[in-house]
Amino acid sequence: MTEVFTTSRDGAATAFLLAQLASRRGPILWVQDRLSAQEGGLPYGRGIAGITGQDRPILRVAARTPAEALWAMEEGLECSALSAVIGEVWGSPKVLDFTATKRLALRSQRSKVPLWVLRSDAEPSLSVAPDRWRVASAPSTDNTLDARAPGEALWSAELFRSRTRRPGTWVASHDRASDRLHLVAPLRDGAVGEDADPHPAPRLRPLGRGAA
Numbered sequence: 052m053t054e055v056f057t058t059s060r061d062g063a064a065t066a067f068l069l070a071q072l073a074s075r076r077g078p079i080l081w082v083q084d085r086l087s088a089q090e091g092g093l094p095y096g097r098g099i100a101g102i103t104g105q106d107r108p109i110l111r112v113a114a115r116t117p118a119e120a121l122w123a124m125e126e127g128l129e130c131s132a133l134s135a136v137i138g139e140v141w142g143s144p145k146v147l148d149f150t151a152t153k154r155l156a157l158r159s160q161r162s163k164v165p166l167w168v169l170r171s172d173a174e175p176s177l178s179v180a181p182d183r184w185r186v187a188s189a190p191s192t193d194n195t196l197d198a199r200a201p202g203e204a205l206w207s208a209e210l211f212r213s214r215t216r217r218p219g220t221w222v223a224s225h226d227r228a229s230d231r232l233h234l235v236a237p238l239r240d241g242a243v244g245e246d247a248d249p250h251p252a253p254r255l256r257p258l259g260r261g262a263a
Contacts, residue, residue, distance in 0.1 A: 052152070052155055052156040052159045052160075052165075052166045052167075052168065052179075052180045052181065053068070053165070053166070053167050053168070053180060053181070053182045053183075053184070054152075054167075054168045054170055054175075054178060054180040054182070054183045054184070055067065055068060055167060055168070055169050055170065055183075055184045055185075055186055056170045056173060056175060056183070056184065056185045056186070057169065057170070057171055057185070057186050057187065058171060058172055058187070059087070059090035059091040059141065059171040059172050060091075061187055061188050062091075062188075063186050063187050063188040063189075063206045063207075064169055064184075064186040064187075064206075065169065066204060066206065066225075067184070067186045067206050067208060067223060067232075068137065068167045068169070070225035070232050071232055072134060072135050072165070076134055077132055077133055077134035078108035078109065078110050078132070078133055078134065079108070079109050079110065079133065079134055079135050079136075079137060080110045080112065080123075080124075080127040080130070080133050080135075080136045080137070081094050081109050081110065081111045081112070081137045081139075082111075082112040082114060082120050082123045082124050082127065082136070082137065082138040082139065083111070083112070083113060083114065083120065083138075083139040084114045084115070084116060084117045084119070084120040084139065084140055084141060085113075085114070085115050085116070086141035086142065087120075087139035087140060087141040087169070087171060088113060088139075090141055090171065090172070091139065091141075091171055093111070094109055094111060110133075112127075117140050117141075117144035117146050117147060118144075118146045120138055120139070120140055121138075121140075121146060121147065121151055121155070123138075124136055124138040124155060124166065124168075125154060125155060125158055127164075128155070128158035128159050128161075128162050128164050128166060129158065129162060130162070130164070131162050131163065131164060133164050134164075134165075135164065135165045135166070135167065136159075136164055136165070136166045136167070137166075137167045137168075137169065138166065138167070138168045138169065139168075139169045139171065140168065140169070140170060140171075140173070141171050141172060141173070142171075142172055142173055143170075143173045143174050143176060147176075148176070148177070149176075149177040149178065149179065152168075152177075152178040152179050152180055153179045155168070156179050156180060156181070168180070175211075175212075180212075181213065181214040181215055182210065182212070182213045182214070182215065183210070183211055183212040183213070184208055184209065184210055184211070185208075185209040185211060186206055186207065186208050186209075186223075187206065187207045188205075188206060188207070189205040189206055189207045189222055190205065191203060191204055191205055192205060192224075203224055204224065204225070205222050205223065205224050206222070206223040206224070207220070207221075207222060207223075207237075208220070208221050208222070208223040208234065209221075219236075220237065221234035221235055221236055221237065222234075222235050222236075222237050223235075
């Protein structure tokens, strides 16, 4: 189980998590509560295919409340045929408490189906999620063919809590050729000749079948 915090006006978090699902096969169960769909919009199939490199089925569940969204995520995690479950919950509803995250994490761990919970316009509260990120859009790279057009998408990614690797802040990008999510330390203002970051972030492979 991974939590990603973002704003409803920024699609960076969605692209960030989809880039890590590129190598997985099978449909995605996409659950949205009413406010998430209202504030952030609906999943766009062609856009998702462009990021993941494949046209896969999206099984969307439109939940009226956060409680219904959590129930749908739990039920979906029982289906091992899914490549992933993505759940969008807007704000900080009381039902998404420590106990709820524990239930979701245990279901994901048991079924080996990765769970990503997108938290739009929310404040981090107690959670058992092994990895918790804050993600936002960053200026794209230069476009070598047209200086007026955007280049490769980049994201500002902060891993502020993790049980599996060292927290930090990076500039993230997706290399489709190698199917990796690259995390690069941001440039720092310092003296000329200052040593590079002694703890560079590793290149992350897409989530494996056993990731939770």
